[in-house]
Amino acid sequence: NAGVTQTPKFRVLKTGQSMTLLCAQDMNHEYMYWYRQDPGMGLRLIHYSVGEGTTAKGEVPDGYNVSRKKKKQNFLLGLESAAPSQTSVYFCASSYLRGEQYFGPGTRLTVT
Amino acid sequence: TQLLEQSPQFLSIQEGENLTVYCNSSSVFSSLQWYRQEPGEGPVLLVTVVTGGEVKKLKRLTFQFGDARKDSSLHITAAQPGDTGLYLCAGAGSRSGGSNYKLTFGKGTLLTVNP
Numbered sequence: 001n002a003g004v005t006q007t008p009k010f011r012v013l014k015t016g017q018s019m020t021l022l023c024a025q026d027m028n029h030e031y032m033y034w035y036r037q038d039p040g041m042g043l044r045l046i047h048y049s050v051g052e053g054t055t056a057k058g059e060v061p062d063g064y065n066v067s068r069k070k071k072k073q074n075f076l077l078g079l080e081s082a083a084p085s086q087t088s089v090y091f092c093a094s095s096y097l098r099g100e101q102y103f104g105p106g107t108r109l110t111v112t
Numbered sequence: 113t114q115l116l117e118q119s120p121q122f123l124s125i126q127e128g129e130n131l132t133v134y135c136n137s138s139s140v141f142s143s144l145q146w147y148r149q150e151p152g153e154g155p156v157l158l159v160t161v162v163t164g165g166e167v168k169k170l171k172r173l174t175f176q177f178g179d180a181r182k183d184s185s186l187h188i189t190a191a192q193p194g195d196t197g198l199y200l201c202a203g204a205g206s207r208s209g210g211s212n213y214k215l216t217f218g219k220g221t222l223l224t225v226n227p
Contacts, residue, residue: 042218042219042220043200091154099205100157101145106153
């Protein structure tokens with residue numbers, strides 16, 4: 001039981017480049033989330049999904065897109081044109097009930 | 113805007129000392145979770161409290177949910193270096209419009225326990 005997995009663990013991008021972060025969970029959770037964590041800002045919700053084929057904007061969605069086609073497939077976070085302000089640690093999480101979320105190990109992204 | 117304020121922001125203590133960290137809000141939550149995050153890793157759920165006044169114990173950690181379900185505290189007895197980490201509180205299901213599956217996170221208390 002791997003829980004929530006994320007790939008890659010680290011990535012360096014140049015401004016304007018694009019990339020996709022992958023998240024998978026083997027707990028059959030309905031809800032999935034993408035957060036970013038920055039010093040002094042805490043965890044901020046980017047986008048989330050309440051089920052297969054559904055996504056919604058969180059607190060800081062600008063510059064990001066998400067995709068979740070099938071419940072058991074990857075929950076993808078895309079950056080179409082990376083900016084230095086998107087340098088952060090990105091966490092994927094999933095939950096089943098009562099808001100209890102299970103987090104992946106994170107992706108550390110640096111945009112130069 | 114639903115806010116959870118945690119205090120203190122930083123705490124550095126010696127092994128064996130007791131400590132309490134706080135999580136306060138003006139909003140009422142249906143439940144509140146505490147997470148611990150170690151450097152380079154994702155947050156790990158420690159406990160969920162649901163009922164006003166509820167107290168839960170996890171070894172040397174004691175969690176309390178306020179009677180009005182607006183605040184919570186985490187007390188650690190005889191802290192150990194292994195307790196070092198970022199402690200995050202998160203509320204779900206605020207009456208001001210939050211859902212049960214979306215969490216409002218505090219910014220955390222960074223605890224360092226020195227040997």
